Amino acid sequence: MFEKLDIFKMAQSMATHASARQSAIAGNIANADTPGFKARDIASFADSFRNQDTGSGLVATRTTHLAYESASHGFKQITAEENMSPNGNSVSLETEMMKSGEVRHQHETALAIYKSALGILRTSLGRR
Template identity: 55%
Template sequence: MFDKLEILQMAQAMATHAATRQGAIAENVANADTPGYRARDLASFAETYRAGNGAPMRATRNGHLDELVEHREPEPLARARPGSESPNGNTVSLELEMVAAADVKREHDLALAIYQTSMGILRTGLGRRA
């Protein structure tokens, strides 16, 4: 019953998105000196969630939705930043990766806060202490 709550699904999707993005950032940092490597990143969680990669659509009656959107994780794509390419063709900027890593931590912390608050509300509603 509680595994179908959209707020919990959204918090899980946020945490998964943050983990996937952190992996892309780590890969960028690991390849900071690789000639020709293109820095990669994910679209923001809001864009991903609005595009149907978050909670799947639900049919409210027969024939309402002919095809349901399947949940899948977004793939990191190469990103181009003007002026960030080094002479060897590498586009990784360690400063920008550090900023992105801090942003990912904030996103992950937000996902955990949403999850913890939702669980506290559920416990209170069931008459248990948070």
């Protein structure tokens, strides 16, 4: 019953997006010295959530559906082409660390939304 509340769905989607983006960032950092590696990222949460709401985007519901990469959790991956090093690698460790901080903030926001909604739900039920 409570899993159908939109606020909980949104908080879960935001946390899942943060997890997928952190996986992409970790992969970029791990391949920072790999010649020819192109840095990857995940489309913004707002774009991904908007596409899920309108139904205009394709959403994978399981790993065999639409054949998406497991690390992206169904979110659209973006490949960076600018700022290539001489060996063809486009990973910038400074940029990846900044993205990592953004992801941490997004995950904390998702948890805060979930806790707040849970508190409101408990209060409405007369429980503390």
